[in-house]
Amino acid sequence: MKRAGAATLILVAILALAASWVAPNAPERRFNDLLNAPPTRVHVWDGGPRAPFVYRQRVVSRLERRFETVTTERVPLRWFADGTLVTADPRGGVPLLLLGADGYGRDVFSRVVHGSRLTLALALLATLGATLLGAAIGGVSGYAGGRVDLVLSRVTEFVLVLPAIYVVLALRATLPLIVPSSTVFLSLTGIFILLGWPSVARGVRAIVVSERTRDYVTAAEALGASRARVLLRHLLPAAGGHVVTQATLLLPAFILAEATMSFIGLGFPEASPTWGTMLQEASNVALLGDAPWALAPAAAIFLVVFAVNLVVQGTSRVPVQLER
């Protein structure tokens, strides 16, 4: 199970890195005749075995979102053409829509693949930042002790009880409602780090407090090691396992936080594909019943969160966490 989870994560990472080669269509390309078109089915049989091909989809009724396939003309899939792994004939109006099209006629599969980049990069960067900040604060708090420890511990506890999503909401609201993608990326990363570090810091502090009375620390201090060296080279490595566990809990939480913020329109602008902005399409209940492929980004989020949980469950017996 643990291996399956790790394999899934590696696959997702490869897809994200190779997005522009994997995606059959450009993520912002609009096929105006194929709004909300269902997924293109790939056929290999037409009276006899054939190389994989697709049929053209033609809109029958725009209002009812009904489409029919034109079975008279086979459009063969083209491999390693146009700089992508596989594609159909997008210029001739027959794109390969593996997961259908959204309300603007954009390829959902290509957008999910491209969207993984911003979503995952943001979550990874925020996880890294929160882990480093948490380890630093927890380490200083535990090693320094006294008044510094008291103040830092109180702050840690206070941030821990706050319901995170409301704080994210309030902090994000201090920016204008519409801001460019790069500003969103930086501000959300900063906000996530500010809210994520305490869970790391609390555990690191506890470990450092119990470790600092050990003989090896006294020995290092007696040898004249500076305080910074004792903390960085001797104490923090002891907390390594805890830090890694916390990071695996923060990563899915941040992926979700980004998705939530973009979903409610306070994250990335609609034009830049992320799993959250794509989910906005699914908030249209009337459309959702007819176009279930709007849930594709939800499936992607689930897949990553599930895979992370599988990996964590393999390493420790207590995978239990609740989102605040």
Added chain:
Amino acid sequence: MWAFLVRRVAFALVLIALASSAAFLLTRAAPGDVTDQLGPFAKPAEVAAMRARFGLDQSVLKQWLSWAWHAARFDFGESFLYSRPVRGLVRQAALNTAVLALAAFVVATAVGLTLGVISGSLGSGALPAMIRAASAVCVSLPPLLSSLILVFIAARTGWLPAGGMSSSGSGDLSWAGWLADLAWHVPLPAIALALPIAATFERLQAQAMSEVVGQPFVLAARARGVSSGDLILRHAWPVSLRPICAVLGVAVGALLSGSFVVEYVTAWPGLGRLMYEALRARDIYLVAGCAATGSALLALGTLVGDVLLAVVDPRVRDEAHS
């Protein structure tokens, strides 16, 4: 116990004051204000009148002081968005959120603990394996995803209403009819909110149960001839409850945070939705009122959780004494 309660209430008051003041000041510092809602063609005189009416012409400190002075007497000012006192709006929304959160909590506890006892006491076999798999999936289905999926199922099948808290025209229903209508709308958002928490409870309960079942006192009870059902329910289960009670406080936070998303997706007129609208419109007093109420709910929930933990585990009570 009393010293413990007093300390917790004091902490709650500090939390409420800090959270609502922070929300107030952040919204005030945000670019734009409520006068943006008047549209681009508002006359300067109208804008000035509006700013004066909501105290935006005063300095930040002065406005905050006068708001805090009134808020301490439960007067949270007037909402621009609804042209009504914040207090009434927030009370109604908090009630709606509490209904949703309580329903979800009941579902999560009932489902999570039952399945946890079953899978924890049986240990291995087909049934526990199925329960484990189901909760592994549900743990990875946070409210954002679970509510979207349930709304999709509801839209596809029509089994349940896909959103809202009441049907249109339910205003003229009798009291019983109104209650039935509410009961018709509650399940979808409540289940969406409950699923991940139920899964967490199931995992915790199963772990605790499997640990308790191996302890000597259970073996001793079995040797005395206690039946299997009694053994699990009367002897082992109460002892295994501690881990659940320990996360109750966190569960309250999860319910509140999760209910924000669920309210947004299913159009439930709760506190999260109200605060979101208020934030977007820069409705300062409404934002602060929502933050105060939300943090009060959170503090109340954690307090109840801690008291329950003290009831179940005498050791916690003794710590509170010392």
